[in-house]
Amino acid sequence: MTASKPILADNLKQDRNPADHSESSTKARPATPATEVIVKIRNVYKYFGDLEVIKGVDLDVSVGEVVVIIGASGSGKSTLLRCINKLEDVTSGELVFDGLDLNDTKVDVNYVRTEVGMVFQHFNLFPHMTVLENVTLGPRKVRNIPAPEASKLGRELLEKVGLSDKADTYPGKLSGGQKQRVAIARSLALSPKVMLFDEPTSALDPELVGEVLMVMKQLAIEGMTMIVVTHEMGFAKEVADRVIFIDKGLIEEQGSPQQIFENPQSQRTRDFLSKVKTF
Amino acid sequence: MGFEFQFGVMWEALPELLKGAQLTIGIAFVGLLIGFFLGAAAGLAKTSRITILRRIAILYIETIRGTPIMVQVMFIYFGLPLLLGMRVDPFFAATSSIAINAGAYIAEIVRGAIESIENGQTEAGRSIGLTHMQNLLYVVWPQAFRRMLPPLGNQFIISVKDTALFVVIGIGELTRTGQEIIAVNFRAFEVWLAVGLVYLAITLTLSKLLSIAEKRMELT
Numbered sequence: 001m002t003a004s005k006p007i008l009a010d011n012l013k014q015d016r017n018p019a020d021h022s023e024s025s026t027k028a029r030p031a032t033p034a035t036e037v038i039v040k041i042r043n044v045y046k047y048f049g050d051l052e053v054i055k056g057v058d059l060d061v062s063v064g065e066v067v068v069i070i071g072a073s074g075s076g077k078s079t080l081l082r083c084i085n086k087l088e089d090v091t092s093g094e095l096v097f098d099g100l101d102l103n104d105t106k107v108d109v110n111y112v113r114t115e116v117g118m119v120f121q122h123f124n125l126f127p128h129m130t131v132l133e134n135v136t137l138g139p140r141k142v143r144n145i146p147a148p149e150a151s152k153l154g155r156e157l158l159e160k161v162g163l164s165d166k167a168d169t170y171p172g173k174l175s176g177g178q179k180q181r182v183a184i185a186r187s188l189a190l191s192p193k194v195m196l197f198d199e200p201t202s203a204l205d206p207e208l209v210g211e212v213l214m215v216m217k218q219l220a221i222e223g224m225t226m227i228v229v230t231h232e233m234g235f236a237k238e239v240a241d242r243v244i245f246i247d248k249g250l251i252e253e254q255g256s257p258q259q260i261f262e263n264p265q266s267q268r269t270r271d272f273l274s275k276v277k278t279f
Numbered sequence: 280m281g282f283e284f285q286f287g288v289m290w291e292a293l294p295e296l297l298k299g300a301q302l303t304i305g306i307a308f309v310g311l312l313i314g315f316f317l318g319a320a321a322g323l324a325k326t327s328r329i330t331i332l333r334r335i336a337i338l339y340i341e342t343i344r345g346t347p348i349m350v351q352v353m354f355i356y357f358g359l360p361l362l363l364g365m366r367v368d369p370f371f372a373a374t375s376s377i378a379i380n381a382g383a384y385i386a387e388i389v390r391g392a393i394e395s396i397e398n399g400q401t402e403a404g405r406s407i408g409l410t411h412m413q414n415l416l417y418v419v420w421p422q423a424f425r426r427m428l429p430p431l432g433n434q435f436i437i438s439v440k441d442t443a444l445f446v447v448i449g450i451g452e453l454t455r456t457g458q459e460i461i462a463v464n465f466r467a468f469e470v471w472l473a474v475g476l477v478y479l480a481i482t483l484t485l486s487k488l489l490s491i492a493e494k495r496m497e498l499t
């Protein structure tokens with residue numbers, strides 16, 4: 001009986017995703033990401049009424065890649081991110097996730113969302129559930145995993161984010177940093193193929209930022225595909241494979257962290273960086 | 280001839296009054312139980328994305344809130360039989376009036392509570408792949424329900440007191456019982472005082488139960 005225990009989590013993964021079991025294993029992947037594109041954005045526009053927020057964005061994200069998006073407030077970073085998991089619909093253009101055309105009404109939106117995790121600036125934990133219940137809600141209700149196995153998975157994930165001892169605590173009793181780590185675990189519980197982070201540390205006291213970035217860095221090392229909107233330039237420099245500067249709904253410049261931070265080509269990028277440069 | 284308060288009269292009236300109170304509680308309990316489901320359904324319908332559901336809910340809520348409960352119960356008890364060609368049971372008339380009337384107010388309570396839940400909660404639910412129904416069931420409703428409790432308690436108490444209006448259909452609830460006792464002993468002061476105290480006992484017990492329920496929910 002004891003021998004079956006460690007295998008359990010692997011079994012779960014296999015059940016959910018027979019095809020890419022090896023990919024979802026926690027082994028580190030090669031530093032150079034595979035070139036398989038998992039998120040493909042083509043000529044995407046997004047309007048809110050008359051307000052044009054995204055003005056023709058093209059972006060490919062490869063499996064295992066960590067993309068950091070930077071840009072001024074109101075430039076459309078959140079909107080772009082929210083289009084990728086269908087919290088917003090694009091007005092026009094093509095958005096393909098893992099081969100699924102997100103504009104196709106036949107595509108199951110809820111399925112896409114289980115495959116695209118999202119971490120919000122304000123955590124949005126469910127306050128009426130314990131930490132463990134927060135993490136296991138998706139596995140239990142969406143994946144129909146029996147409660148005991150979901151709990152086991154949940155506890156593993158809480159351990160991964162360093163919160164094993166908080167399983168039975170309610171979110172109201174946690175610090176911001178702890179809340180955000182729970183939110184990350186809640187997303188990971190569905191073994192998403194891509195994780196979206198929308199300013200995950202912006203609502204945190206400065207001394208709590210590090211613990212969240214640490215977890216994100218660990219995810220990156222394990223090969224998670226990540227699209228991160230952040231003002232943490234240190235994180236971008238250290239962890240990003242690619243940095244994208246969005247200005248007024250358009251990608252103004254993109255490149256490796258070195259290119260963007262040390263040798264930005266665009267004047268707008270330079271202006272933006274000079275304002276935020278604090279590292 | 281001066282007025283002389285006779286405590287004994289209240290005491291003598293009590294057994295009868297408690298019987299009436301039982302009926303009052305019965306009407307209120309059954310009526311509110313049904314009214315809660317009716318109100319929850321109408322409240323959810325009003326937040327629905329489906330226009331026809333929203334319209335039906337609005338029609339129901341506005342009609343009921345815009346007419347006196349006394350007219351509603353008389354319509355059900357005296358009006359409907361003409362249409363149906365059969366007598367309407369007074370208990371049925373009373374409970375359905377409470378249900379329909381409280382339902383309209385509860386609908387607004389439910390709608391308000393549901394709309395007060397931050398957008399981020401449903402977004403978090405959606406982003407882990409919950410369906411619309413699952414989001415409502417597991418994320419929104421439990422949180423909204425807590426916020427409903429205080430105004431629901433308020434509505435429950437109002438509905439308990441509204442049952443007094445059912446004297447107009449002659450059902451032997453608490454107020455009617457008081458009237459009948461006075462018709463025999465002419466002790467209006469003592470009897471109405473006793474009737475009032477029995478209502479107070481019911482409503483205070485109800486408040487207490489509700490505040491216990493609220494505390495319970497806060498802890499978790």
Ligand SMILES: Nc1ncnc2c1ncn2[C@@H]1O[C@H](COP(=O)(O)OP(=O)(O)OP(=O)(O)O)[C@@H](O)[C@H]1O
Pocket residue numbers: 048051053071072073074075076077078079080
């Ligand atoms: N649901 C909405 N309805 C109307 N306008 C919106 C909506 N969401 C965003 N906007 C507008 O779209 C523009 C871009 O917003 P967005 O949140 O994407 O910017 P951002 O780059 O994430 O900014 P920040 O750094 O402040 O988070 C803003 O002008 C904003 O007011």
Ligand SMILES: [Mg+2]
Pocket residue numbers: 077078079198199
């Ligand atoms: Mg934003």
